[in-house]
Amino acid sequence: MPAALSLATLAGPGPNPIDDLRQMLALHFMVNAFRAGTIVAVLAAVVGWTMVLRRQSFVGHTLAVVSFPGAAAAIWLGVSATAGYFAGSIAAALIIALVPRSPAGRPGSQESAVIGTVQAFALACGALFISLYGGFLDGITGLLFGSFLGVSDDQVVVLGVVALVVLAAMGALGRPLRFATVDGDVAAARGVPVRLLSVAFLVLLGCTAAEVSQITGALLVFALLVMPAAAAQQLTARPILGLGLAMGFGLFVVWAALSFAFYSPWPVGFFVTTFGFALYLGAAGFRWAAARWPRGIREADNRIRARSDELGAAVGA
Amino acid sequence: MPDPLSSPPASTPAVRFDGAAARLGGRDIWSGVDLAVEQGTFVAVLGPNGSGKSTLIKAILGILPLSDGHLEVFGQPPGDGGGQIGYLPQRRNFDPGVRVRGVDVVRMGSDGDRWGIPLPWGKARRARDARVDEVIELVGASSYADRPIGEVSGGEQQRLLIAQALIRSPRLLLLDEPLDSLDLPNQGAVATLIADISQTSGITVLIVAHDVNPIASALDGVIYVAQGKVVSGTPEDVITTETLSALYGTPIEVLVTRDGRRVVVGQPDAASHHAGAHGSSHEHSHDHGGHG
Numbered sequence: 001m002p003a004a005l006s007l008a009t010l011a012g013p014g015p016n017p018i019d020d021l022r023q024m025l026a027l028h029f030m031v032n033a034f035r036a037g038t039i040v041a042v043l044a045a046v047v048g049w050t051m052v053l054r055r056q057s058f059v060g061h062t063l064a065v066v067s068f069p070g071a072a073a074a075i076w077l078g079v080s081a082t083a084g085y086f087a088g089s090i091a092a093a094l095i096i097a098l099v100p101r102s103p104a105g106r107p108g109s110q111e112s113a114v115i116g117t118v119q120a121f122a123l124a125c126g127a128l129f130i131s132l133y134g135g136f137l138d139g140i141t142g143l144l145f146g147s148f149l150g151v152s153d154d155q156v157v158v159l160g161v162v163a164l165v166v167l168a169a170m171g172a173l174g175r176p177l178r179f180a181t182v183d184g185d186v187a188a189a190r191g192v193p194v195r196l197l198s199v200a201f202l203v204l205l206g207c208t209a210a211e212v213s214q215i216t217g218a219l220l221v222f223a224l225l226v227m228p229a230a231a232a233q234q235l236t237a238r239p240i241l242g243l244g245l246a247m248g249f250g251l252f253v254v255w256a257a258l259s260f261a262f263y264s265p266w267p268v269g270f271f272v273t274t275f276g277f278a279l280y281l282g283a284a285g286f287r288w289a290a291a292r293w294p295r296g297i298r299e300a301d302n303r304i305r306a307r308s309d310e311l312g313a314a315v316g317a
Numbered sequence: 318m319p320d321p322l323s324s325p326p327a328s329t330p331a332v333r334f335d336g337a338a339a340r341l342g343g344r345d346i347w348s349g350v351d352l353a354v355e356q357g358t359f360v361a362v363l364g365p366n367g368s369g370k371s372t373l374i375k376a377i378l379g380i381l382p383l384s385d386g387h388l389e390v391f392g393q394p395p396g397d398g399g400g401q402i403g404y405l406p407q408r409r410n411f412d413p414g415v416r417v418r419g420v421d422v423v424r425m426g427s428d429g430d431r432w433g434i435p436l437p438w439g440k441a442r443r444a445r446d447a448r449v450d451e452v453i454e455l456v457g458a459s460s461y462a463d464r465p466i467g468e469v470s471g472g473e474q475q476r477l478l479i480a481q482a483l484i485r486s487p488r489l490l491l492l493d494e495p496l497d498s499l500d501l502p503n504q505g506a507v508a509t510l511i512a513d514i515s516q517t518s519g520i521t522v523l524i525v526a527h528d529v530n531p532i533a534s535a536l537d538g539v540i541y542v543a544q545g546k547v548v549s550g551t552p553e554d555v556i557t558t559e560t561l562s563a564l565y566g567t568p569i570e571v572l573v574t575r576d577g578r579r580v581v582v583g584q585p586d587a588a589s590h591h592a593g594a595h596g597s598s599h600e601h602s603h604d605h606g607g608h609g
Contacts, residue, residue: 053416171434179429182417185406186481189378190430233416237465240437242416 024262033148033258035156040215041224041250043163046170047208048229049246050201054181057226058112059096059202062119064209064221066092069126071143071213076133081143082158085210092118093206097199126218146217146269148258159211166207169200177201178239215254220269224250227276231283249279329392331356331489331521332377334547337386339372345545346372348385352540352549354523356391356488359515359535360549362525363556364542370525371407373542374491377523378404391488403482407493407525410474415467419458419477422466424449426481452480456510472503476510483514490514492524496531508532529556530578556581 014020024030051060070088071081099114130140141147170177179187180194188194212221228249232242257271264271330353338348346369354360362370375381376388379396388395390402403426427445428435436442453462456476461469466477475495482490492511496504512535515522526532529539533552540549541556543564548555555561556579561569570582 172432174434175425175429175431179425182415182422183425183429183481185408186404186426187429189380189404189406192430237416237418237421239417239421 020263021259024259029149029151030258030262032151032153032156034255036151036159037148037215037254037258038251039156039159039163040211041228041254042247043166043208044212044224045228045232045246045250046167046243047205048225048250049232049243050170050177050181051205052226052229052233053178054201056201056205057222059115060205060209060225061222062096062115062122063089063092063202063206064213064225065119065218066122067210067213068143068218069122069129070210071218072126072129072133072140076129082155082214085213086162086207088122089206089210089213090203092122093202094199097202141267142217144217144219145267146215146220146272148215148261148268151214155214159214162207162211166204169204173197173200215268216272217267217269220273223269223273223276224253227273227280228253231276231280234280234283234287249276253279327356329356330354330389331358331391332523333389335387337376337388338384339369339376339381340384341372341381345384347542347545347547350386350547352547354521354538354540356521357515357519358537359512359522359532360524360538360540361529361532361536361552362523362540362542363527363529368542368544370542371493373540373547374404374493374523374525377489377491378402400485401488403485403487403490403520405478405482405490405492405495407497410471410498411467413467416465417467419462419464419466419469419473420449420453423453423462423477423481423484426484448484452483453477455483455514456480470503472499472507475499475503475507479507479510479514483520488520490520490522492522494525494527496526496528504531508535530580533578552579 014023025034048060051057067085067089070086070091071084074081074084074087095118096115126143130143142150176187176192177197177200179190180192180197184194209221209225212224216223229246231249232245235245236242253272253275256275257268260271261268332352332354334350334352337350339346350373362373364370372381376383377390377395379390379394424445427448450459453459456479458473458476458480461473462477466474469477479492479495482492495511496507499507508531511522511524512532514520516535523540524532529536529552536552538549539552539555540547541561541564543561544566546564548560548564550560556571558569558571561571561581572580572582574580
């Protein structure tokens with residue numbers, strides 16, 4: 001395989017998908033993109049699943065948007081953009097954690113106005129930093145709508161380490177966090193530190209939003225943070241199965257989007273979001289249909305089972 | 318004599334208040350409370366809205382410290398024995414979007430406060446799952462426990478939450494308005510379930526209620542909270558024109574219907590005390606538990 005393959009020679013996918021895949025993975029930046037995308041998809045599925053259960057999607061979006069001024073300021077100041085993403089999101093998570101909430105400990109309700117205010121101001125700051133830097137237009141598109149071209153080895157390592165730390169923390173907090181989410185009053189009566197858990201989760205969500213932003217861009221974080229998790233929750237209320245489905249959806253979305261974006265002039269964020277949206281629509285449609293025609297589906301199910309029993313008996317005989 | 322730490326003698330009251338008082342936000346909720354709830358009894362906490370019924374429950378849980386006096390739960394200060402008390406808080410219903418199964422909500426009652434995530438195998442896990450199935454069957458929720466809790470009816474949610482409160486085999490069950498948001502048939506059914514649990518398991522049950530009638534036939538005693546004061550005794554002693562008039566300091570009338578229901582008339586918060594035309598007078602009655 002020639003070492004000097006350039007994007008220009010890869011006008012489009014060939015007839016053999018295996019060759020296409022080999023061609024794509026011969027390029028180091030594509031390998032890094034797949035590595036980073038995989039890390040981010042797994043992390044986003046776990047944290048996103050909890051976020052959807054806690055109904056904190058708006059907070060998640062804000063934490064991601066705030067990573068944009070963080071990254072823009074980092075570029076303006078000449079520091080690594082990765083550090084800027086994390087600094088912006090974690091700082092915002094701590095600010096939002098300071099907002100007093102209802103005594104019942106229910107996330108959501110009254111904090112939304114404060115969060116919206118923070119979000120708008122953050123976007124404005126991002127625009128300011130970009131213009132201070134000198135109106136670097138390509139950069140702003142990447143920051144807002146995602147880019148997979150420039151993922152360095154160092155960045156993959158940082159993404160991996162942060163993801164491991166966040167996943168370990170999610171594991172340690174797992175049960176009490178879920179208890180506090182679903183049943184705050186009883187959890188508090190049992191001595192679960194409901195308020196502290198909520199702050200801890202916001203910080204973890206901030207780290208995750210910063211990670212996802214680096215692949216999908218600050219504005220399209222929902223594609224990985226919400227869509228796979230929400231689609232999984234449409235399909236099942238079982239925790240283990242739901243987390244597994246969310247991870248599977250996330251990985252599928254990222255891998256498919258990177259492959260399509262490689263052979264297309266369109267941004268990767270568009271593909272990630274479109275595939276995620278299609279998955280969610282499919283899951284919601286399936287749930288709707290299953291609720292509408294439970295009898296029809298059960299009958300079809302029985303027919304299939306009877307048929308396979310017949311086939312099994314025929315093979316056995 | 319059994320070990321006093323693990324199991325106090327049966328003569329120790331489950332709950333005992335001595336000259337107790339509670340303050341909340343600078344306001345005296347109640348004071349001078351002297352009462353004892355014997356082990357294994359079924360007792361209702363009654364009174365108008367905002368009189369401090371939930372405060373009484375929170376004091377027993379140890380969430381809210383007393384401002385004066387003394388309180389013992391099984392002979393110990395409140396808040397010590399975590400597994401001894403099953404608690405059902407006053408709440409709204411889970412809304413339809415909550416994607417958590419009933420069985421998971423019940424399971425949280427057993428290990429939701431432990432750090433980490435549970436191993437999906439092992440002896441402890443099997444024992445816990447067996448206990449989850451047992452309490453779900455006890456409350457009659459087996460047929461819908463696998464559905465998301467937001468999708469089942471209010472009465473079914475309440476049964477699952479009672480299972481959650483029961484899972485650690487508590488010795489004291491504190492139920493804060495468990496019948497509140499239910500329709501009449503469900504009120505009757507859940508009341509019967511709670512009465513059955515108290516009679517068959519020997520658990521001490523304290524139930525906060527607006528209306529005594531759905532549970533009246535099974536009650537061993539009532540605690541009536543009003544005007545910053547508390548009186549306790551048997552329903553026949555407490556829910557009377559004389560006692561309640563003295564408690565409120567204004568004339569209150571208690572009517573007793575032919576089938577033994579007590580209807581409180583003319584109290585300041587009368588709207589909350591309707592006696593509905595429900596109950597289980599035709600089926601088997603639990604009247605034998607009523608006179609103490």
